[in-house]
Amino acid sequence: MSRCSVCANSLARPISWTYLGIDKVTPGLCQTCLDAFVRIKAPLCRHCGRGLTIEGEEKRCPDCATWEGGPLIWNRSLAERNPWLTEVIYRFKYRYDYEVILGFQSLVQAAIKDCLDEQTAVVLVPVPLSQERLHVRKFNQALALAEMAGLKIDQCLSRMETEKQAKKSRQARFAASNPFRLAHPPAATTVLLIDDIYTTGVTLHHAAEVLHAAGVEKIYSFTLAR
Amino acid sequence: MRITTENNQQSDQLRELKKEADEREMEKVAASKRARPATGMTFSGRLLLDYEYQAVEAAIRAFGSQLTVTAEPGLTQSLWQRKCHRCGNTDSALFGQFPCAVCEHTVAYCKYCLVFGRVTRCTTLYHISEHHADRPQTHASESGENEAKVQVQGANLVFSTGMQLKDTPIKQGKWVSFQFASQLSPRQQFASDRIVEAIQTGLPELLVYAVCGAGKTEMLFYGILEALRSGKRVALASPRADVVRELYPRFTTVFTEIDVLCHYGGSNNHDQEAPLTLLTTHQLIRYKQAFDVLVIDEVDAFPFHNDPVLIQLSKRALKTSGTMIYLTATPRKAHLNEKLPTVFVPSRFHNHPLPVPDSRYATFTTHHLPKRFFHDYAKHQLTQRQLLIFVPTVSVAAVVEETLRKQLPKTTIAAVHANDCERIEKVTAFRLRHTDVLITTTILERGVTFPSVNVFVFQADHHVFDEAALVQIAGRAGRSPHDPTGMVIFYHRGTTRAIKRSIRAITAMNARCHP
Ligand SMILES: [Zn+2]
Ligand SMILES: [Zn+2]
Ligand SMILES: [Zn+2]
Ligand SMILES: [Zn+2]
Numbered sequence: 001m002s003r004c005s006v007c008a009n010s011l012a013r014p015i016s017w018t019y020l021g022i023d024k025v026t027p028g029l030c031q032t033c034l035d036a037f038v039r040i041k042a043p044l045c046r047h048c049g050r051g052l053t054i055e056g057e058e059k060r061c062p063d064c065a066t067w068e069g070g071p072l073i074w075n076r077s078l079a080e081r082n083p084w085l086t087e088v089i090y091r092f093k094y095r096y097d098y099e100v101i102l103g104f105q106s107l108v109q110a111a112i113k114d115c116l117d118e119q120t121a122v123v124l125v126p127v128p129l130s131q132e133r134l135h136v137r138k139f140n141q142a143l144a145l146a147e148m149a150g151l152k153i154d155q156c157l158s159r160m161e162t163e164k165q166a167k168k169s170r171q172a173r174f175a176a177s178n179p180f181r182l183a184h185p186p187a188a189t190t191v192l193l194i195d196d197i198y199t200t201g202v203t204l205h206h207a208a209e210v211l212h213a214a215g216v217e218k219i220y221s222f223t224l225a226r
Numbered sequence: 227m228r229i230t231t232e233n234n235q236q237s238d239q240l241r242e243l244k245k246e247a248d249e250r251e252m253e254k255v256a257a258s259k260r261a262r263p264a265t266g267m268t269f270s271g272r273l274l275l276d277y278e279y280q281a282v283e284a285a286i287r288a289f290g291s292q293l294t295v296t297a298e299p300g301l302t303q304s305l306w307q308r309k310c311h312r313c314g315n316t317d318s319a320l321f322g323q324f325p326c327a328v329c330e331h332t333v334a335y336c337k338y339c340l341v342f343g344r345v346t347r348c349t350t351l352y353h354i355s356e357h358h359a360d361r362p363q364t365h366a367s368e369s370g371e372n373e374a375k376v377q378v379q380g381a382n383l384v385f386s387t388g389m390q391l392k393d394t395p396i397k398q399g400k401w402v403s404f405q406f407a408s409q410l411s412p413r414q415q416f417a418s419d420r421i422v423e424a425i426q427t428g429l430p431e432l433l434v435y436a437v438c439g440a441g442k443t444e445m446l447f448y449g450i451l452e453a454l455r456s457g458k459r460v461a462l463a464s465p466r467a468d469v470v471r472e473l474y475p476r477f478t479t480v481f482t483e484i485d486v487l488c489h490y491g492g493s494n495n496h497d498q499e500a501p502l503t504l505l506t507t508h509q510l511i512r513y514k515q516a517f518d519v520l521v522i523d524e525v526d527a528f529p530f531h532n533d534p535v536l537i538q539l540s541k542r543a544l545k546t547s548g549t550m551i552y553l554t555a556t557p558r559k560a561h562l563n564e565k566l567p568t569v570f571v572p573s574r575f576h577n578h579p580l581p582v583p584d585s586r587y588a589t590f591t592t593h594h595l596p597k598r599f600f601h602d603y604a605k606h607q608l609t610q611r612q613l614l615i616f617v618p619t620v621s622v623a624a625v626v627e628e629t630l631r632k633q634l635p636k637t638t639i640a641a642v643h644a645n646d647c648e649r650i651e652k653v654t655a656f657r658l659r660h661t662d663v664l665i666t667t668t669i670l671e672r673g674v675t676f677p678s679v680n681v682f683v684f685q686a687d688h689h690v691f692d693e694a695a696l697v698q699i700a701g702r703a704g705r706s707p708h709d710p711t712g713m714v715i716f717y718h719r720g721t722t723r724a725i726k727r728s729i730r731a732i733t734a735m736n737a738r739c740h741p
Contacts, residue, residue: 003319096344097337098324136277138326138333138346 077226271516300349438701
């Protein structure tokens with residue numbers, strides 16, 4: 001029997017080969033969790049991918065009114081960061097419960113395919129963790145998300161930072177110098193950065209700058225929550 | 227607009243902060259009490275994950291040969307079974323796996339004890355134990371009895387047994403100040419003596435079966451004093467953080483000079499330790515061979531009842547030579563069948579019988595309360611007591627609250643349930659008599675004491691109200707010596723076994739001490 005990866009409720013599924021153990025069990029979300037999940041719907045801010053309440057001509061949110069047009073072309077996110085999703089991400093990132101996220105597999109896969117819109121030869125670059133963090137968490141949450149898409153992954157970035165992002169204020173994050181370095185030359189000229197949450201966008205902008213300097217032409221980003 | 231986004235982020239962070247806010251508050255209290263430097267005891271008995279161990283490794287090394295560190299794998303797996311060595315979980319549904327970036331293998335991890343820090347296939351567990359060749363037990367315990375008696379008669383004397391040990395350096399656990407002036411009732415005294423005896427003789431297990439309101443905590447004080455004086459380490463495990471929070475001030479006012487450690491929630495204070503530890507039952511996961519005396523409060527209740535993992539954990543936390551004391555007001559058959567040495571305290575500390583519940587047939591339809599209830603409510607109003615209404619589910623609580631508000635506009639009514647963020651405030655308001663009626667789910671069934679209440683149970687035939695729950699609920703009434711009785715009414719649509727048995731159990735307990 002397959003269970004919801006978030007709350008362990010059993011999933012009602014039609015009788016299939018799964019029952020005989022022949023088919024692979026694909027994890028998913030139960031109806032209760034799907035009800036709590038709020039997908040970001042169009043109209044979107046064309047920069048940061050936030051859902052807009054009214055569709056203005058500008059198609060940008062107030063936060064992006066001053067978007068300078070850095071190397072990051074746009075960001076797209078799957079879901080709104082409501083209390084439910086915050087809790088899920090908390091368990092995933094800070095309780096190190098890797099399997100919590102597996103139920104999002106098909107949603108993430110479809111959303112990435114969707115936002116790439118027929119663009120081929122795109123390589124996914126997960127936002128890296130510092131070595132210290134990686135040693136404690138033992139997995140990179142962005143890599144876990146990137147692996148769901150079934151596309152080519154290039155871990156060409158590394159991170160120097162040791163401090164926890166979540167503990168810094170918005171100002172401190174803007175002021176922080178770029179923590180990313182190039183681990184090896186990027187494998188493509190079009191790149192989709194992958195991360196778990198888009199909060200201020202600073203992390204993704206920093207990563208994009210490094211990729212841009214390394215000669216990547218088109219840089220986009222995708223996050224689970226916005 | 228920029229400000230609003232920041233506000234959103236802040237509220238998110240607030241949520242996370244709130245989670246740990248009260249824990250941190252307790253830690254502060256503990257920290258202010260803690261002036262002593264770390265001793266070997268600080269670490270002994272601890273079971274640490276590798277990263278927890280790394281954080282305190284230098285401090286442990288400083289104790290040299292006083293402490294022994296043993297490493298063992300955190301999780302082992304064979305062809306047919308995985309086992310977590312921190313919590314003992316072997317349920318295959320409670321394991322997950324992930325590609326580990328450190329050892330570059332797909333490794334299993336335990337989901338049962340995940341909230342205490344993740345144990346994976348590639349985790350090492352460190353068990354820290356203490357050598358104690360020199361525990362002077364003898365003369366401290368011989369003189370103990372007499373002085374404790376002196377203490378009962380003379381009020382408020384600071385009682386310190388450190389006096390006989392002048393020539394030995396004062397270590398924690400031998401010098402114990404004890405400020406406990408209240409007189410125990412003869413039955414409490416009897417149980418208290420049995421507990422002291424069990425600890426002195428190193429009896430492996432003792433079941434203390436005491437009715438609700440018998441004063442279990444008071445019965446423990448002398449036993450704990452005895453243990454602490456002979457340098458033993460004591461822990462009291464309670465199922466809920468609420469209860470631990472309530473116990474903490476009671477223990478610190480009695481044992482004024484020793485460090486009392488409070489341990490619950492996600493608090494990660496492995497740099498502090500005290501001879502007396504109060505913790506939630508689940509926190510026992512962090513200990514192995516740690517305590518000489520372990521008191522398990524409410525063995526019959528969730529989460530302890532029916533959880534073999536927790537039973538294993540509590541046994542592991544106790545030293546092999548230690549004494550386990552189980553407390554219960556409503557023992558399950560299994561406990562009685564085990565034929566443990568048992569002390570039975572059939573009467574309340576004020577020596578009045580337990581209020582015997584009335585059961586009444588009454589149907590509840592949504593938004594309509596039965597006539598019999600209003601009839602009883604009129605009687606209740608004559609008693610000057612507050613009213614505690616137990617309901618089976620959160621949704622029923624909401625409906626009853628709404629209906630009562632309409633029907634009784636002059637009374638102040640509140641409803642609480644487990645995930646209510648104002649729960650503590652509402653319960654405090656009720657205790658201060660700011661509210662007349664409190665509607666609650668079974669969360670207030672245990673541990674929480676109000677001096678003068680009548681207790682009604684709606685839909686008492688619901689399956690959440692088992693025998694133990696109903697006995698506990700009835701035990702909320704008549705707690706105070708100033709108002710030792712109370713109305714207890716079970717409303718039901720057909721008596722269940724639980725209703726019949728709970729009433730029979732209460733009557734039987736009354737018959738035993740008020741023949
Ligand atoms: Zn679910
Ligand atoms: Zn925007
Ligand atoms: Zn590993
Ligand atoms: Zn475990």
